[in-house]
Amino acid sequence: MTDTPDSPRDWRDTVFLPKTDFPMKAGLAAKEPAILERWAKIGLYGKLREARAGRERFLLHDGPPYANGDIHMGHAMNKILKDIVVRSQTLLGKDAPYVPGWDCHGLPIEWKVEEAYRAKKLNKDEVDPVAFRAECRAYAEKWVGVQRGQFERLGIMGDWDTPYLTMNYQSEAIIVGELLKFAESGQVYRGAKPVMWSPVEKTALAEAEVEYEDVVSTQIDVAFEITEAPNAPELVGAHAVIWTTTPWTIPVNQALAYGPEVSYRVCRVGEPRDGRDSSPLRDQRILVATELWESVAARIGSSLIPEGEVKGSDLSGAIARHPMHHLGGFFAKPRPFLAGDFVTTDAGTGLVHMAPDHGEDDFLLCKAHGIDPVFAVDGAGMYRPDWLWLGGQGSVINKKFVASDGPICTDLREAGALLAASDDFAHSYPHSWRSKAKIIFRATPQWFIPMDRSATGDLPGADRTVEIGAQSAPPLSSPIGRGRGPLGEAEWEGEGSESRLPSPRAAAQLAPLPTGEGNNGATLRAIALDAIETTRWVPERSRNRIRSMVEGRPDWVISRQRAWGVPIALYVNRATGDYLRDPEVNARILQAFTTGGADAWFQADHQALLGEKYTLADYEVITDILDVWFDSGSTHAFVMEARYGQDARADLYLEGSDQHRGWFQSSLLESCGTRGQAPYKAVLTHGFALDGNGRKMSKSLGNVVDPLKIIGESGADILRLWVAQTDYFEDVRIGKEVLAGTGDTYRKLRNTFRYLLGALEGFEESERVAVAEMPELERYILAKLAELDAELKAAANDFEFNRYSRALTDFANEDLSAFFFDIRKDSLYCDAPSDPKRRAYRTMLDTLFHALVRYAAPILSFTAEEVWQARFPSEDGSVHLLDWPVLPEGAATTADWSAIRALRQTVTEAIEPYRREKKVRSSLEAEVTVPDLPASGADLAELFIVSKVEQGADVTVTPTERLKCGRCWRHLPEIVEDGALCDRCAGVVK
Structure with missing residues (x-):
């Protein structure tokens, strides 16, 4: 102007x-791709490796996400947090490489390929397995490429040119090599015992593949007539009553369990109650726990007239008959009463029906009395066609099939054995986390790694003395509530439901492994628990969580009845049932896998692999595949050790809290079983990303927050800052607000x-x-x-x-x-x-x-x-x-800056009313008094940004009468004319 x-x-x-x-306006969504291109052009990751070569190394091992679908908020949160850790350790001067990876085998990918087959009305089982596996590989490759681009867009810096994939030939060779280490040390066995089974996916599942959902099931009370009772003859003719929420297990019942210390009451069934027309077993006697007879009366809707009591121990030697005994055959066999220490009077009837095919406690108790599974339910959840009752029918997880008006209850009702049935029992029930369908416990021949038996021969770490009382863990109840009292919400609380998984003592009833020399009996469970104690857990409370899971977990089911994965490359002697343990054969297997990947097993000349010492006709070739958790649990071998040396261990594993029962645990067990130590030095656990209202994200609820959309609108740095700001050790919220x-x-x-x-x-x-x-x-x-x-x-x-x-x-x-x-x-x-x-x-x-x-x-x-x-x-x-900054020294001051800042805040607050009332337009127009002037000699007028500061009785504010400098706008005594320059400004302008 x-x-x-x-x-x-x-x-x-x-x-x-x-x-x-x-x-000022960031425009991140447009700028960030260009920055990514520049980083790729200059080879930033490679430059960092060169610059940090020879320095202290920090290894964060990437847990492999699954190569299936676009990334979601959980992926974004996890990868960003990992990147922040890696970049911060790099900034601190360490050599912190990051090798991303993917889990490429397993059911979800196989399921997607099968869906395409079903759409074309083709049967997967009629396709050459190698051709089918090639389609699975192509599907995984596609999604690896998609997710790689999405992760890079988040600003994740790493070795994207050579990531690790579980389906790479080298990876598959090392995975099978890890299996053979377990096999050579005697840490693998095949046995028929109940495992978690998905009838929809037709395969066994691991604990980490199971989630729990609230359901409403049918509950029934069923009467078994007592035919013999040598210690209590008055019970003959009475009916033992059991309660269950899985009616489909009644056709596979083989025994009844009682509590030796439980008191049982004999009651006569009286008049119907609650408006019912009739009472099943009217005027007949039933046997139930004394503590529960009133609740039983309420369920069956009849009055019960007590007539006497017996001790549980009096039931020893008693025999009952199955309600469907008139069908003959399997159902005509006597049902013995067996003493079970797991029987309680918390709920139900105090008597538990035993189906060794479908319950862990059932299996153990029946096995101890020479009663074996009968394999009545097939892989699809149907009763096998030759089964006398309901043969060829099912599926057993179908709600209509097991309902109170379904065929099971209808037949029991006609037999006069159904005392009560209702479709209103609300509880938590295990589901496959992939198909979301209910699972069952089903006895099938599977391959296991035992938790409580020591290895044969010299196992790394086995020379240590480990005294942890895991072997004495009590038997745990079936997670399905099949033969005993209802499992309330307290027993299924959150992720802690693993504590209801099968008893770790199951393996003790199977043929023992040979005892080798060179170890003191340290079991996999004991070595793993010892490793947990020597690992750093962040936050510290997560140590208790994984410890409780390892203490109570069953033997590791490592086999799956699918096609897409690493095969269990073992040969089983048809005469002895033992698998072959020959280092020379194993070396040939490893060479075949190294050359041709896992497909080599399905195309192999097995006689050539066996060599001249063995005849193929004498051996069964196993075609089950490995649990994908064994694949990912072996990544430390083909990532950490293969890239950084045989002794390399990860400084950090970092995943969501669900991985305590997943990757953290499978990696721990795999490494402890083959190396005697954990594969990690520290483990960080983060929570889950919830919507803005704290709800789990769900497509059905329409509350999914898409990280790709956020990046496209606001940029990745906003998402990265959100992750850093959250208390990610807990579940976190994300939404518009x-x-x-x-x-x-x-x-x-x-x-x-x-x-x-x-x-x-x-x-x-x-x-x-x-x-x-x-x-x-x-x-x-x-x-x-x-x-x-x-x-x-x-x-x-x-x-x-x-x-x-x-x-x-x-x-x-x-x-x-x-x-x-x-x-x-x-x-x-x-x-x-x-x-x-x-x-x-x-x-x-x-x-x-x-x-x-x-x-x-x-x-x-x-x-x-x-x-x-x-x-x-x-x-x-x-x-x-760049490295972490080096700050100049000599910053000590003599002023009490805390007091000065507090006084400055008080003065600012005192001036504010004058500003609102427009008595002053800015703090520069105010003169203030303060009760105490700091002794530092600091220019308080400058620090408080006011015209003048003097000492007074209290903090007061007065509009100044001094004139304003036309350049710096300070009100100073030397200005004689408004708008003129103060001495300083005059000197500067001159």
Whole structure:
């Protein structure tokens, strides 16, 4: 503007305002892809490996996501957290490579390929297995490519050119090699026992493949007539009553269990109650637990008249007959009463029907009395065609089939044995997490790794003495509530439902493994529990969770009856039932897998693999595949050891809390079984991503928050900052409101960097001021920066990035923007460039810039790069090649800055009403009194940004009568005419 004789001079062109092209509006969604392209062009990951070569190594081993479908918020949260860990450890100066990987085998992929077959009305079983496996491989390859691009878009830095895949030939060879290590040391057996089975997917499932959902089931009370009772002859003719929520197990019943210490009451069935027309077994006697007879009466809707009591031990030797005994054959056989220490009076009837095909306790108890499974239910959940009752019918998980008006209950009712049936029993029930269908317990021949038997021969770690009382663990109840009292919600609470899984003592009833020399009997369970104690768990409470799971878990079911996976490459002698343990044969198997992958087993000349010592006709070739958890549990062998040396162990495993029963545990068991130690030194567990209302995300609820959509709209750095800000050790929320808060935090940080870039425009080394020559305020901020530095280092090493990001943002907002920058803007704008105070301030800003951009880089990886390039543009440079900042020393100050800042806050609050009432337009127009002046000699008027500070009885505010400088706008005593220049400004302008 042009000055006129009547208007004051406009001094704006003499003020040194910050200058920068760095935009306030981020535009991350558009900028980030270009930054990614630049990183790829300069080979940033390779440059880092070269720069960090020879330094202390930090190995985070990536748990493999499944190669199936687009990534979801759980994937994004997990990968971002891993990237923040890796980048922070790199910043701390370590060599921290990151090798991403994928789990490529297993049922979900096979299921998708089968769906395509079914759509074409083709039968998968009629297709050549190698051709089918090739289609599964192609499907996995497709999704590996899709997910790779999506993970890279999140800013995840790693070896994307050579990731690890469980379906790579080398990986498959090492996986089968790990299996053969277990086999050679005698840690594998084949046995028929109940396992979790999916009738929909027609395969056994591992604990980690099961989730629990609330269901409503049919509950029934069934009467078994007692035909013999040598210790209580008065019971002959009475009916023992059992209760179950799985009616489909009644056709496979073989015995009844009682509690030896339980008291039982004989009751006569009386008049019907509750408006019922009749009472089953009217005027006949029934036997139930004394504590439960009233609840039984309520369920059957009849009065019960007590007639006597017997002890549980009196039932020893008693015999009952099956309600369908008239069918003959299997159903005509006597049903013995067996003493069971698992029988309780919590609910039900105090008597439990035993079906060794379908319950762990049932199996053990019956096995001990010479009663074997009969395999009546096939893999699809149907009764086999030759079964006398309901042969060829099912499926047993079909609600209509087992309902109170279904064929099972109808036949029992006609036989006069159904006392009660209702379709209203609400409880939690196991489902396959893939198909979401109910599972059953089903006895099938499977391959197992035992938890409680020591290995044959020299096992790594077996020479240690481990005294952990896992072998004495009590038998646990069936997770289906099939033959005993209902399992209430307390017994199924959250992820803790693993405690209801089968008893670890199951293997004890099978043929024992040979005892080798060179070990002291340390079992896999004991070695694993010992390894848990020597591992760092973050948070610490997660140690208890995995310990309880390993203490109570059953033997590891490692076989699956599917096609897409690594085969259990064993030969079983048809005469003895033993599998072949020959190192020379195993070496040939490994060579075949190395050359042709797992397909080699299905195309092999098995006689050539066996060699001249053995005849193929004498051996069964096993074609079951390995549990995919064995695949992923072996990744430490073909990633950590194969890439970084035989003794390499991961410094950190980092996954969601569900992996305590999944990858954390399978990796632990695999490594402990083959190496005698855990494959990791530390394990970090994070929670799950929920919607903004704290609900689990579900397509049916329409509350899924898509990370790809967030990236496309707001950029990956917003998502990365959200992850860092959450308390990720717990479940976390994400939604519009949450992300809006994250966006606000991001904008404040971005504006901090924008201010630094503008304020440092043209800064040169000749301008730098030594710390000792700086004013107290600069030295105080340097001391605060040193405190932040120590806090961030500690948080990074503790993997606490919520703490890290909070400390960083608090420093930027409270110590810098609201305090240091606010006070020193006058000096920056108005002091002469040569003024020592302005030079000291700019020197401190340079120190802050170099520190803050590094601190932010692990979290805001794109923005930090943009900030760095804005000040130091380079074709091949990057902020991510830098080390942790080294701060200048000598920051000690004598002022009590805590007191000064507290007083400054009080003064600011006192001025605010004057601003609202427009008695002053800015704090510069105020004069204040304060009760105590700090002894530091600091210029309080400058620190408080007011006209004058004097000592008084209290904090008071008065509008100043001093005139305003036309350039710096401070109200000072030397100004004699409004708009004229103060002495400082006059000198600068001159």
